[in-house]
Amino acid sequence: MADATADGAQQARSSLASMVYDPKARGLFFQIVVFGLLLIGLYLIVNNTIENLELLNKKSGFGFLSQTTGFAIFDSLGTWAVDYTPGESTYWDVFLVGAINTIWVAAFSIVLATVWGFVLGVMRLSKNVILRWFSTVYIEVLRNIPLLLQIFFWIAVLTGIAPGKRDDPMSLFDIFYFDSSGIRGPYPIGESGAGVFYASILIAFVIAWAIGKWAHKRQDATGQQFPSFWVGLGVIILLPAVVFFVMGQPIELEWPDRGRFGFRPGLGSFIEVSFVALWLSLSLYSATFIAEIVRAGILSVSHGQTEGAQALGLSAGVTLNKVIIPQAMRVIIPPLTSQYLNIIKNSSLAAAIGFPDVVATFSGTALNQVGQEIEMIFMMMMVYLFFSITTAIFMNWYNARKRLVER
Amino acid sequence: MTDRNFAYVRTEEAPRMPPPSDTHGPVHWLKENILSTMNDFSSPAKTVKSVVMMLLTVLSVLSAYAVISGMLTFLVVNGTFSIPEGVSGADACRENGGACWPFIAAKMRLMIYGAYPGEELWRVDVVYVLLAIGIAWVVWEKAPARGLVGALMLTAYPIVAFILLTGGALEGSWGAKGVWAVIGLALFGVGIAADKGVGGEALNAFSGAFKAIGGLLVGIVLVGAIFSIEFGLEPVRTSLWGGLLVTFVVALTGIVASLPLGIVLALGRRSQLPVVRMLSVIFIEFWRGVPLITVLFMSSVMLPFFLPPDTEFDKLLRALIGVALFSSAYMAEVVRGGLQAIGKGQYEGGMSLGLSYWQQMRLIILPQALVLVIPGIVNSFIALFKDTTLVLIIGLFDLLGAVQNQALKDPEWINPTAGTTGYIVVAFMFWVFCFGMSRYSQAMERKLYRGHKR
Numbered sequence: 001m002a003d004a005t006a007d008g009a010q011q012a013r014s015s016l017a018s019m020v021y022d023p024k025a026r027g028l029f030f031q032i033v034v035f036g037l038l039l040i041g042l043y044l045i046v047n048n049t050i051e052n053l054e055l056l057n058k059k060s061g062f063g064f065l066s067q068t069t070g071f072a073i074f075d076s077l078g079t080w081a082v083d084y085t086p087g088e089s090t091y092w093d094v095f096l097v098g099a100i101n102t103i104w105v106a107a108f109s110i111v112l113a114t115v116w117g118f119v120l121g122v123m124r125l126s127k128n129v130i131l132r133w134f135s136t137v138y139i140e141v142l143r144n145i146p147l148l149l150q151i152f153f154w155i156a157v158l159t160g161i162a163p164g165k166r167d168d169p170m171s172l173f174d175i176f177y178f179d180s181s182g183i184r185g186p187y188p189i190g191e192s193g194a195g196v197f198y199a200s201i202l203i204a205f206v207i208a209w210a211i212g213k214w215a216h217k218r219q220d221a222t223g224q225q226f227p228s229f230w231v232g233l234g235v236i237i238l239l240p241a242v243v244f245f246v247m248g249q250p251i252e253l254e255w256p257d258r259g260r261f262g263f264r265p266g267l268g269s270f271i272e273v274s275f276v277a278l279w280l281s282l283s284l285y286s287a288t289f290i291a292e293i294v295r296a297g298i299l300s301v302s303h304g305q306t307e308g309a310q311a312l313g314l315s316a317g318v319t320l321n322k323v324i325i326p327q328a329m330r331v332i333i334p335p336l337t338s339q340y341l342n343i344i345k346n347s348s349l350a351a352a353i354g355f356p357d358v359v360a361t362f363s364g365t366a367l368n369q370v371g372q373e374i375e376m377i378f379m380m381m382m383v384y385l386f387f388s389i390t391t392a393i394f395m396n397w398y399n400a401r402k403r404l405v406e407r
Numbered sequence: 408m409t410d411r412n413f414a415y416v417r418t419e420e421a422p423r424m425p426p427p428s429d430t431h432g433p434v435h436w437l438k439e440n441i442l443s444t445m446n447d448f449s450s451p452a453k454t455v456k457s458v459v460m461m462l463l464t465v466l467s468v469l470s471a472y473a474v475i476s477g478m479l480t481f482l483v484v485n486g487t488f489s490i491p492e493g494v495s496g497a498d499a500c501r502e503n504g505g506a507c508w509p510f511i512a513a514k515m516r517l518m519i520y521g522a523y524p525g526e527e528l529w530r531v532d533v534v535y536v537l538l539a540i541g542i543a544w545v546v547w548e549k550a551p552a553r554g555l556v557g558a559l560m561l562t563a564y565p566i567v568a569f570i571l572l573t574g575g576a577l578e579g580s581w582g583a584k585g586v587w588a589v590i591g592l593a594l595f596g597v598g599i600a601a602d603k604g605v606g607g608e609a610l611n612a613f614s615g616a617f618k619a620i621g622g623l624l625v626g627i628v629l630v631g632a633i634f635s636i637e638f639g640l641e642p643v644r645t646s647l648w649g650g651l652l653v654t655f656v657v658a659l660t661g662i663v664a665s666l667p668l669g670i671v672l673a674l675g676r677r678s679q680l681p682v683v684r685m686l687s688v689i690f691i692e693f694w695r696g697v698p699l700i701t702v703l704f705m706s707s708v709m710l711p712f713f714l715p716p717d718t719e720f721d722k723l724l725r726a727l728i729g730v731a732l733f734s735s736a737y738m739a740e741v742v743r744g745g746l747q748a749i750g751k752g753q754y755e756g757g758m759s760l761g762l763s764y765w766q767q768m769r770l771i772i773l774p775q776a777l778v779l780v781i782p783g784i785v786n787s788f789i790a791l792f793k794d795t796t797l798v799l800i801i802g803l804f805d806l807l808g809a810v811q812n813q814a815l816k817d818p819e820w821i822n823p824t825a826g827t828t829g830y831i832v833v834a835f836m837f838w839v840f841c842f843g844m845s846r847y848s849q850a851m852e853r854k855l856y857r858g859h860k861r
Binding site: 020021026027030031034035038045048049051052053055123126127128129130131134137140141144145146147148149152153156157160317345346348349351352359363373374377380381384385387388389392 | 440441443444445452460463464467468470471612613679680681682683686692693695696697698699700701704705708709711712713714715716789793794796797799800807811823826827830833834837838841842845
């Protein structure tokens with residue numbers, strides 16, 4: 001047996017030398033060394049930290065989260081959602097306010113950046129020279145200027161063009177008002193039966209989704225088409241409208257009111273000017289990257305696909321919807337999600353202009369008052385890590401689903 | 408033959424007709440490149456598309472006009488270029504309502520050098536000039552000894568720049584350096600002896616590790632020794648650095664430090680050893696998962712806790728450590744892309760030649776992979792260069808910070824247009840650097856992937 005001879009030959013060498021040349025043994029040794037070094041490093045860090053904390057007489061642990069706070073936070077979605085009141089809310093509430101605001105500004109930016117990015121990406125491939133030039137210049141200028149600078153620029157522009165708090169505000173159809181503090185509009189106050197109305201909106205979306213699903217199935221089976229988009233849209237508009245009047249118009253609008261010194265606080269809904277600046281700059285900046293992703297995605301679908309669709313007699317619209325876009329999306333989605341992740345991470349620049357996102361709320365007054373840097377920065381990081389890991393899981397799932405199925 | 412005239416044979420060329428008017432000229436160009444996208448009204452859907460295109464085109468032209476004319480009005484027409492007698496600069500700018508150029512002129516030194524002392528500015532200039540020469544040398548393809556200059560830029564240049572900028576002459580005991588140097592030399596010697604066969608096969612197998620660790624120790628001690636030599640330069644504290652200088656220091660340190668770290672991490676992530684792979688993945692994904700701001704907060708606030716209680720720690724150095732860790736994770740992913748692009752045959756070829764893992768990497772894989780990822784490295788440098796602006800949040804004054812937190816706070820210059828003027832100038836400076844680099848990376852990409860294109 002060849003194996004037996006090899007074994008015999010190995011035993012002839014010294015056992016130490018044979019172990020040294022065994023890749024498994026070497027690997028194990030190397031990993032033990034690395035792991036040991038890591039443990040020593042961690043031990044030193046933990047030891048030093050404990051010593052430092054004792055020297056500075058600092059508390060540790062997460063007990064501070066249940067303490068009540070004494071400082072105010074700008075009105076924002078987060079303060080509204082957790083009903084933040086200084087003196088009653090805890091530091092955990094502050095954290096929630098920040099986390100909700102981060103999600104809020106990131107979600108709004110993702111929507112605008114996606115729409116604008118797709119428009120720019122398609123424009124850059126247009127046959128129309130003006131659109132192509134416009135898009136190219138826009139992309140090349142905005143993506144090469146630091147985002148923080150753009151945020152400063154937008155907040156300077158917005159507060160520069162806005163009327164002062166005591167002047168007449170700019171208004172849009174007398175529904176929305178804009179002054180140097182931010183945008184104000186009506187605030188819906190639900191009376192009895194409002195819950196049913198909100199639920200009906202949700203139900204309408206579910207029904208529309210179900211209709212679409214059913215129509216798709218039927219078309220696969222019988223080839224008959226059904227105008228599911230228009231029917232679905234009708235359901236989404238009509239059902240809540242009918243419920244609204246049946247329940248006796250359960251929602252009343254509270255309007256912002258102006259006194260002698262500007263708008264009275266607490267009336268109507270309100271969006272801080274720093275949110276608008278952050279939202280605009282984040283969207284306009286990120287759109288340039290999304291545009292490049294979209295352009296690459298569209299270019300990745302070879303012209304033969306279009307020609308093949310034409311040879312089959314498909315109309316231009318069907319070619320676009322059923323041949324080009326699905327294949328382009330396969331290329332577009334992975335970088336697009338990492339771009340979304342960048343938007344979420346970049347929303348942390350809110351700290352520079354005072355919009356109360358998780359970094360601004362937790363690293364500002366809260367950190368000064370509590371003074372537990374390690375725990376608080378750890379919690380901030382966890383918010384972003386949570387999004388990153390969720391996105392990574394989604395991407396793995398998506399890639400597995402959309403992988404080209406070959407033989 | 409010659410006296411016969413054939414009426415049907417042409418003796419001169421027929422006059423050339425002008426090409427049909429719809430295939431050339433400005434009208435045709437307009438039709439082909441603009442109107443053709445918006446003149447189809449044959450079906451409702453196409454009509455909608457044509458109308459949308461018209462609207463978009465008009466909007467594009469209008470907004471481009473608004474931006475260009477607005478900029479020209481602000482920068483030139485309404486701009487303040489000189490201050491009349493007896494009026495303060497701020498008042499003159501307020502009067503004109505346009506760009507405040509005297510403000511920029513007054514703050515230019517702050518934007519480029521920060522508060523670096525006046526008689527020592529030549530040191531910063533030397534650093535800038537050396538950088539410009541080095542980069543031009545490496546980028547210019549016909550220059551001789553590009554590899555050597557590139558290597559010097561990554562090793563000697565940071566040392567020279569450090570000494571020039573700080574003044575060198577770091578404190579530190581020569582005794583400790585001596586001890587470490589002896590340990591390093593001893594390890595290196597053991598490695599060489601093991602290579603020669605002293606100590607048998609078992610030791611021989613680890614000769615590389617001994618030499619590497621020994622060499623690294625000697626190198627570190629050597630650099631430390633150079634840093635503590637007294638060159639007679641006035642020491643300049645980093646709190647006086649600012650403006651473009653800090654921007655360059657942060658971005659270049661980030662990229663230079665992240666290269667070796669990123670390569671090690673990328674190799675670790677593709678390693679066969681599960682512990683090494685897991686640790687690399689955790690490290691990379693952690694730093695890539697959090698925003699740079701939190702990393703900077705961490706390095707400026709948390710880092711001092713991790714070190715022995717009496718350690719003095721420079722603020723800029725703390726930021727640099729954070730930036731280096733952060734960018735090494737991104738660099739690792741860039742390098743990994745290059746490693747994945749190398750065919751399996753290259754690894755197998757190396758193994759069949761009997762090369763060790765590190766020999767394979769050093770001689771075969773990395774030289775190919777790193778060239779492939781030059782565009783990626785440049786792109787991550789652009790991202791890092793833009794991200795350096797974030798250091799103003801932890802109280803360092805980079806180019807943007809010098810304007811935002813220093814120049815604009817000067818009571819002498821408070822006027823409504825100073826901010827916008829400053830932002831436009833800073834934006835232009837960043838844009839020139841970033842756009843230049845992205846052009847370079849695109850050119851490299853085209854050059855490197857030439858063979859794959861049909």
